[in-house]
């Protein structure tokens with residue numbers, strides 16, 4: 008079993024470069040299977056366990072996938088299987104993102120039902136509602152969801168009860184080849200939606216309005232493979248911003264896009280952190296004393312739920328009482344129990360956590376309960392007294408490339424170990440481990 012060991016007390020200084028965004032690359036790779044002509048060449052692909060999973064899903068379906076350096080090349084011109092079994096969906100819920108592309112191109116898709124996960128029940132009813140509105144039949148049974156249509160999908164007006172990122176992406180991809188116009192109302196506005204729309208448009212689709220609450224898609228007859236570069240990962244960037252802030256350090260986060268993380272920037276500035284936009288990225292300088300604040304997670308452009316646990320770590324070091332309210336996922340406070348093992352004073356009240364700071368965090372044995380919680384525990388470990396051991400690293404490997412090396416390069420006392428021994432983990436080994 009692998010663990011990360013952090014010894015607290017070092018200030019972080021230097022430069023770190025963020026990777027391409029996990030949440031942008033997964034739908035983009037999924038969308039590449041709509042291309043019936045030409046190869047899709049995708050750059051800035053992060054070497055994450057989730058990327059290997061989506062590549063395996065495509066390979067299972069008969070697409071040719073070549074992954075070298077940070078580039079993935081997908082050739083989906085040959086006939087594809089239209090099923091994704093449980094072994095992939097179990098590892099990664101985003102496997103459901105092949106539903107829209109397969110339905111669009113083949114009129115059929117069958118994917119194992121994702122089920123609940125650590126952060127909430129996460130149904131896919133809105134994805135299915137969208138497909139049904141476009142004329143697809145939906146059948147759920149034996150642990151699978153199957154969507155099919157005898158005729159070509161028809162454009163439709165679809166109102167999402169909530170601005171679901173995955174539903175917006177799946178419907179956008181299905182609508183790309185539908186007959187006529189689809190309008191998605193109350194669509195998700197995340198930067199990753201815009202990246203997917205840009206990619207689809209390069210492939211020949213007609214998508215307008217991505218990044219606003221109304222997206223219009225005029226269906227076309229076919230899409231072709233193109234070259235695309237994935238946007239930077241705003242959550243990885245945010246995690247390093249918090250690392251600089253929590254240690255009172257000075258870190259340049261290269262390749263970070265400030266427009267994608269305004270809500271986070273504004274909150275950490277309220278806490279006394281200095282944020283400077285530079286030519287190559289964002290410089291973050293932590294203050295001597297942090298002031299507490301309140302946070303409410305919301306769909307973009309609100310405060311991202313994927314930064315909630317990292318902010319909890321930061322608020323534990325801030326003076327005063329702060330309230331964190333989670334409105335996106337109903338069960339995303341699993342890390343509270345782990346922070347408490349580190350001497351945190353946290354009180355859960357319904358969908359909020361009251362954070363009393365500052366506390367003297369103490370190193371402890373803690374487990375990552377999801378990928379962001381894992382990163383948050385490392386952040387807490389950076390300032391805790393003594394040694395923190397973080398386990399369940401498969402969560403962290405889903406969303407962070409070389410997190411141990413990146414923190415070590417900034418001056419952290421951190422190492423990844425196997426059964427008590429220090430090891431250097433290569434990308435290939437990481438894939439075998441998950």
Ligand SMILES: CC(=O)N[C@H]1[C@@H](OP(=O)(O)OP(=O)(O)OC[C@H]2O[C@@H](n3ccc(=O)[nH]c3=O)[C@H](O)[C@@H]2O)O[C@H](CO)[C@@H](O)[C@@H]1O
Nearest residue numbers: 030101129130131132133134170171172173174313335336
């Ligand atoms: C791979 C990826 O991009 N993951 C991101 C994506 O997840 P994901 O796309 O799964 O998140 P959604 O935006 O769909 O989920 C938001 C909320 O809507 C609910 N819901 C969603 C769909 C549905 O059909 N019915 C329904 O009730 C979910 O249970 C959740 O409570 O957006 C989340 C919210 O920003 C992020 O935390 C995830 O990192």
Ligand SMILES: C=C(OP(=O)(O)O)C(=O)O
Nearest residue numbers: 030100101313378379406
């Ligand atoms: C919740 C997350 O991802 P996923 O939707 O892939 O589980 C995340 O990236 O924090």
